[in-house]
Amino acid sequence: MPGMADQPRLLEGLDPEQRAAVTAPRGPVCVLAGAGTGKTRTITHRIAHLVQLGLVVPQQVLAVTFTARAAGEMRTRLRALGAAGVQAQTFHAAAFRQLRYFWPRVHDTQVWPLVDNKFRLVVQAANRVGLSTEKESVRDLAGEIEWSKSCLVSPDQYATAAARAGRDVPVVPQQLAKVFATYEQLKNDARMLDFDDLLLHTVAILEEHPEVAEEFRGRYRSFVVDEYQDVNPLQQRVLDAWLGNRDDLTVVGDANQTIYSFAGAAPKWLVGFPKRFPDATVVRLERDYRSTPQVVALANKVIGAARDRPAGTRLKLIGQRPDGPEPDFAEYDHEPAEAEAIARKIAALAGRGVPLSEIAVLFRVNAQSEVYEKALSDAEIPYQVRGGERFFNRTEVRQAVVALRGAAGRGDEPGADLPGSVRAVLGDVGLTDEPPVGGSARERWESLIALVELAEELAAVAPEVDLARYVAELEQRAESQHPPTVEGVTLASLHSAKGLEWDAVFLVGLAEGTLPIQHAEDEAGVEEERRLLYVGVTRAREHLHLSWALARAADGRRYRRRSRFLYGVIPDRHPAAMPAKTRTPEPGPPRKQATPRCRTCESVLVSTMDIKLGRCSTCPSDVDEGLLDRLRAWRSDRARQLKVPAYVVFTDATLTAIAEQRPSDEAALVAISGIGASKVRKFGDDVLSLVQREHGRN
Known part of the structure; x- marks a missing residue:
């Protein structure tokens, strides 16, 4: 049998569970792979194993994942294992490749081109419906259109589907449905496709043209899906169309890392795989090769406290690395103090030989980055912002600085003090007293309120400061926070950190209202926030620091409390577990209790x-x-x-x-x-x- 001489090499270094997944027979295979358990190694070795046994031809295997980076890594590994020719692509790239081949046969034309400016089409649609065409509003509208299409929801179904899903709709649902329908009409009139259309038209061609489906299924015999917990209804529909009535499918995923449900992702297909395919081979990968046992133990505590976990999510990681330092916890009076302390800890790690590129500061929302950008700049520690613009580069911040500079130039001080003046000026560019519920508007609000807090911080140390001095301070900060692009600390949101890892990770801002985020009010939303923390914890190989602040600004009232996800996680004797006993109460309403308890039976409250x-x-x-x-x-x-x-x-x-x-x-x-x-x-x-x-x- 071809390739038999290579089999020992392929199976070398695999643990028993990985080997079981690699050598499972053709047919349905479900690999439940915890963080750091070597899932990419496992699935690439499985594909190579099938190829070298002659059970599949490389060109007949289609492996799909969610990012071009992951697909590229998979292709590189497969080539090294002697399985060049396997198609490893994202869902969208695979669909586009198929459309370019089959579209001319079905429609007698070349495939329509991709929309070059989707934002412009949504602006036109919003304008026709009479809605705001401000950038953040259009972004929210576009996001709802993308969610609808990924969930197979048509414009006329949108209002009902959004209500059923509990969506935070940016406008009246019926208006959004009109924007959606108008957008689709404009796009179709221009004979163009957007990214979701690539999947929708692939499904349509395969479902409505049996001869095309037969040819496609003759070409691709075996399928692999990575990160299967992240599939949405549209992607699952594509996968079903690819498979037909066959079952030669390997899926790999971890329901504990489902953090994109707001975009339509759902772990139900991963968790329900054994029910759909009763004869499936199910393998659980729980040996963690990434993190120290101390980090692994903390990750297990975080996710183990989740409520009503389905059977497919009950993975318990087992650390395989030598012991490392215990995770560290810290509570700070305010965010600037938190950021400054973390900058000092980063400097200490660098002094002990940890490369700056192996250090990350992870936060829940992008607006939190500014205080860390400043602290690292002040400490002359280079950094890079991943998955988002630097604070002073953000559109809303640039607009705010222009408005503040204009007011200062006119000598306009609309408030009784500096923070009041800044609030008044920013009110004209969209700052409201209450934060929006979510979406792009919430991100914009967070950035603007951060500017107010900078004013409060400056006024606390220099009460005589005016608006002109404040604008000069902003400009100086903006200029100083553009260090050369060199190897440095990574600043990133928890969502953008998925799939990455570092030697040292600082999880910051772990306070109620931030993690879980304030608008996560139902149980499902809170549990997704818990999974987000779990993802953050499992990014760390060795050093892990978790922290929170009791106030935003240096002179702010300390009313916050640590995230509920940390109850039962922080060791009882750790100083951060007993903050109330070590701090002097401040005047005004008391800070909320550290551990929420039932006023009737005194049990610790979690939900x-x-x-x-x-x-x-x-x-x-x-x-x-x-x-x-x-x-x-x-x-x-x-x-x-x-x-x-x-x-x-x-x-x-x-x-x-x-x-x-x-x-x-x-x-x-x-x-x-x-x-x-x-x-x-x-x-x-x-x-x-x-x-x-x-x-x-x-």
Whole structure:
């Protein structure tokens, strides 16, 4: 049999589970591969094994993944294993290749070209419907169109599907559906395709033209899908069309790393693979070769606390590397202090020989990067921002600086103090008192509010500073934060860090409201945030530092608390586990308790709803129904006045928590999860008045 002499070489160095996956017979194979367990090595060796046994011809194997980088790495490894000729591509690249071949036969024309400027078409569609064509608004509209197409949702189905999925829709759903339909019409009139069309038209050709499907299936006999937990309904439909009624399919994935559900990804096909293919070979890879046992143990704690985990997600990593340092935890008074301390730790690591390119600072949202850019610049440590623009390069920041410079040039100081003036000027470029629910508008808001906090920080150390001095400070910071492009520390969001790894990882900003993000209000959203932290932890090979700050600005009120995901993870005797005993209380409403507990039975609260209500779901509710009705009526009136959806004022869960806990003053009100200082300023008097009025009746 050809290639038999190469079999020992192919199987050398594989652990028993990897070997089982590599040598599994042709047919359905599901590899549940935890982080750092060598999944790419396993699937490339499996393909090469089948090729060298003569069970498949390289040109008949189609391996798909989600990034061009991953596909390129797969092709390189396959060539080295003697399996050159295997098609390793992204879903979209594979579909485009097929369309270029089959489209002329089906439509009697050459395949339509790809849209060269999708943004421009969405702008035209939004303009025709009468919606805003500002950049961040159009980005949100484009994102919803992409989600719809990836989930096989047509324009007329959008409103119902978005409501069912709990989407944070940027405009009225019916208006977005009109934008979607208009966009499709404009694109089709121009005889062009967007990226999602590559998959949609591939499905249509294979499903509607049996002779094309027969030819394709004669050419490709064996399929491999990497990162299978990230497939969306459209990609699964393409895969089904490729397969037909065959089952020569190997899938590899880790449901614990599903972090793209907002884009339509779902792990249900990975988890449900054995049910769909009852004869499938299922292999679990749990030996972690990337991280030290100490990092692995922390990762297992983080993901092990997830609620209602399906069977296919219960991987428990087993560290294979020698022991390393214990993960470190730290709480800081404010974000600048956190960033400065991390810059010092990075300098110390570099002094001990850790290359700067092997160090990463990972955060939840891109707006968090600015304080770390400044701290690293001040420490003369080179860095690079991955997956996003540097803070002062962002469109909204450049627009804000132009507006601030103009106001300073006119001598216009619209506020009583510097922070007030900055807020007033930025109000004209989109800064609102309350953060938007999510999407591009939220990212823009985070950037603008960071400029306000810079003003607060400057005013705290130099009360006499004016707007002109503040603008000069911004310009100086912008100039100093453009170091030469050299090897340096990586600054990246947790999402953009997926698939990467470093010797040392700093996970920063791990506070409630940031991780989990504030708008993750249901259980599914919170669990996705937990998986995001798990992804961050598993990026570290040896050194891992987790931290959070109690306030944004140096002079800010310390009302934050650490992320709920860290409860039960930080060792009991660690100083960061007992912050309340080591800090002097500040004036004003007290900082929320470090560990949220049920006010009835004192159990530690974990779920979003339980924390918000202040009690376990199994403990009895003492809600005041009359108060709840009046709170709802008041919220409706305020929402109409402010011209915002009702949940922007307060969510149903927050109103229920108020009606149960019946706060008597601001301190009690701000202690309810979901009510921050800004909402107390805006709505506190009304709410407390309602509570007192209802209490007086009783």
